[in-house]
Amino acid sequence: MSSLRQTGPVPRVRTSDPDAVDVAIAACAAGDRDAFGPVYDALSPTVFGAALAVLKDRDHAAEVMQEVMVEMWQQAARFDASRASARTWAVTMTRRRAIDRVRSEQSRRNRDQRDLDLTAATAERDVVADEVETSLEQSAVRDCLDTLTETQRESVVRAYYGDRTYREVADELGAALPTVKSRIRDGLARLRDCLGVNRG
Secondary structure (H helix, E strand, O other): OOOOOOOOOOOOOOOOOOHHHHHHHHHHHEHHHHHHHHHHHHHHHHHHHHHHHHHHHHHHHHHHHHHHHHHHHOOOOHHHOOOOHHHHHHHHHHHHHHHHHHHHHHHHHHHHHHHHHHHHHOOOOOHHHHHHOOOHHHHHHHHOOOOOOOHHHHHHHHHHHOOOOHHHHHHHOOOOHHHHHHHHHHHHHHHHHHHHOOOO
């Protein structure tokens, strides 16, 4: 922006004078850096309002407003007063950027949700259900459960059939968490041996 030249004082632009805003933008296109201050003052409230109407969030709207005002400065030479007023041009850019922001935010949320779903699906579960193949015969499982100690059987049954976490089992049995984990681990080992399950 160091190459911008000054062309002299710019008259104050009023929001009620659209022609003056158009003239100020034309001056920006000609390289008059001082002309942009009045353009900003005249159009930024309109730009902010248009962004807020789409985004429903003041912080996002403020960011879009700044982006649009910078774009207006950078693209001032492309403004054509014969096609639309400066205000219409600004609102059109604002709506485009605001809609892009909505789509971007939605895409980000979708990615985050997919990541969360994938993490939840692949995370190691803190229950025993995955340790025993559900395809095993129920009678064989019951027979093998009888080979466990009473405390092992109670812990495994609560965790496996009750789909409880280790901590929930510990709370229900009034036992320490490490103790319950040990009971379930040892019980599962005995179950696998009894059922002939390959441990891999």
